[in-house]
Amino acid sequence: MNxxxxxxxxxxxxxxxxxxxxxxxxxxxxxWIYNILNATTLIYDDYxxxxxxxxxxxxxxxxxxxxxxxxxxxxxxxxxxxxxxxxKADFVASHGHTIFHQPDQHISLQLxxxxxxxxxxxxxxxxxxxxxxxxxxxxxxxxxxxxxxxLFSEYDFCLNLGxxxxxxxxxxxxxxxxxxxxxxxxxxxxxxxxxxxYDEDGHMARSGTLQPDLLxxxxxxxxxxxxxxxxxxxxxxxxxxxxxxxxxxxxxxxKLHTTCHHIAIQLKNALPVLHQDQHRVLLTGGGAxxxxxxxxxxxYLGQQxxxxxxxxxxxxxxxxxxxxFLGVLRWQGQPNCLKxxxxxxxxxxxxxxYLA
Numbered sequence: 614m615n616x617x618x619x620x621x622x623x624x625x626x627x628x629x630x631x632x633x634x635x636x637x638x639x640x641x642x643x644x645w646i647y648n649i650l651n652a653t654t655l656i657y658d659d660y661x662x663x664x665x666x667x668x669x670x671x672x673x674x675x676x677x678x679x680x681x682x683x684x685x686x687x688x689x690x691x692x693x694x695x696x697x698x699x700x701k702a703d704f705v706a707s708h709g710h711t712i713f714h715q716p717d718q719h720i721s722l723q724l725x726x727x728x729x730x731x732x733x734x735x736x737x738x739x740x741x742x743x744x745x746x747x748x749x750x751x752x753x754x755x756x757x758x759x760x761x762x763x764l765f766s767e768y769d770f771c772l773n774l775g776x777x778x779x780x781x782x783x784x785x786x787x788x789x790x791x792x793x794x795x796x797x798x799x800x801x802x803x804x805x806x807x808x809x810x811y812d813e814d815g816h817m818a819r820s821g822t823l824q825p826d827l828l829x830x831x832x833x834x835x836x837x838x839x840x841x842x843x844x845x846x847x848x849x850x851x852x853x854x855x856x857x858x859x860x861x862x863x864x865x866x867x868k869l870h871t872t873c874h875h876i877a878i879q880l881k882n883a884l885p886v887l888h889q890d891q892h893r894v895l896l897t898g899g900g901a902x903x904x905x906x907x908x909x910x911x912x913y914l915g916q917q918x919x920x921x922x923x924x925x926x927x928x929x930x931x932x933x934x935x936x937x938f939l940g941v942l943r944w945q946g947q948p949n950c951l952k953x954x955x956x957x958x959x960x961x962x963x964x965x966x967y968l969a
Contacts, residue, residue, distance in 0.1 A: 615640045617944070618650070620691055620702045620736070621937025623930075624710040624725075626776030626847055627797040628662055629810070629899060630654045631687070632933040633694050635702060638941050645763050647938065651698045652930045655690060665724070669712050669847070676712075683710065684726035688733025695734075704737040705730065706940025706964075708756075708932070714846030716752040721846075731967040739940040741965040746950045751957025754844035755779050758790035758954045759942070760935030768921070769892040770884060772910075773932065774900025776801075777845050778876060780883055787953040791841035794879040795850040796900050799872050802855060803865060812869055815905025821870030830857045831875040837882065842956035876900075877909040884914065892918045897931040940964065 616639045623632040634652040638645055657665070661683075668679055691705055707730055709723030727740035743753035758781035761771040771781040776798040781790035797811070804812045812818055834853045836843065854875075858868055884894075894914070900906055901922050911920045922928060942949035943964035950963045 617941050618700070618702050619937040619940055620694070620705045621933040621935075621940070622687060622691070622705065622707040622709075622725075623933035623936055624665075624708065625797070625899075625932070626711060626850075627801045627899065628657060628665060629797070629801065630656045631690060632930055633690060634930045634933040634937060635694070635698065635700050636934055636937045638938060645938070647764055647934060649926055649930060649934060651694075651700060652926060652933070653694065654929065661686070665710050665712075668724070680724045680726045681729050683724045684729030685733050687725045688730040691730070691734040691736065695736075702736055704739060704940060704944065705734055706937045706943075707738060707740045708742065708936045709740060711847065713848070714754065714844065715848060716747055716754070716844060719747055721747055721753045727965055727967040731969045735969050737969055738967045739943050739964040740967070742936070742939060742943075742950070742963045745961050745963045746955050746957045749957040749959060749961055751950070751952065751955030752842050752844040753955060755781065755790045755792065755954060756939060756950060756963070757781060757932060757935045758788050759949055759951055760938045761790075762788050764935065764938060765895055767893070768895040769887055770894045770918075772880065772894055772896050774876075774896065774898035774903075774906070775932065777850070778880065778898075778900070780880070781954075782885075782887075784885065784887070788951050789841065790954045791843050791883075792845040793883045794837070794876055795845065795854045796876050797898070798847070798850050799854055799858065799876075800869065800900070800903070800906075803858065803869050803872065807865055811899070812903065815869075815873065815903040817866050818869035818873045818903070819905040821864065821866030821868070823874060824861070824863045824867050824871045827857065827861045827863055827868070827871045828875055830861075831872065832878060837879060842954060873903075873906045873909050876906060877913045880910055881913040884918065886917070890917070894918050894920045896920055896922050897928045899929070901928045
């Protein structure tokens, strides 16, 4: 087949909701072309926020039950989405919701069992994209870079400001990528303490003042100077960045302000200088809507880098779009995970397939 209609699902660590996107992928003249046909974000209710946030401490029996329940929920949402838009998809590609990610311990778990998803969506499902790469000695993350390379090759750097920020770029003929720092996991957690889902446009952060001691503490973990491949999980963020913020006596605006500087500084430190006069930087993910954070990133990067925020549809749904594309590559039996990114023994074809 040269064309696929795929529903992609993405749930990020910041718990801001479930992204559902219907995409068409067409292979033409040795290039993949994508079109976003329909997309929506389903905001989690209190039950799912509490369940997904706290389940890393639950029993094994409860974790298995939640994995099945969340898979059922995903399938129901896919079916409702397809019926609402009167759309026909060839299959679903689901990232799931990450609960554990400790690749040094060979552990990574994304809730939302593919069998339950397929049974309730009535469609084939590709899921569990990370396990094979970890079995091959890799980080199992980031997974998006091959999509960056094949769908967004006009950019020198692809930066995603999700719950965790990450970057993808080509260097000396190889695709490289890694997680940079916690991002919306910090900003949204701070905003939540004031009863807000997020700091709209970064207004509160802009009103604060920089706290040098807190900034130093946020920038101090060894992870930031570690060589890649490397990736971050919720556990690391809780023990380091969120712990530093919780221990600070600074005001909420000052914490948000300082955290934005921390995120921008780590982005600046992460991006190498390539060989052209100016670098195009694609900025996506929820953090790209934070105007103060975007301005800081451009300020820290300087004129050698041109930060570009695309249309809102791509900002919001790029990760779900790319997981749909990873599903296409899996369906075709083509590599969808790069050893240069994850550190695995070989490029690999990740994803389990469940037929409805």
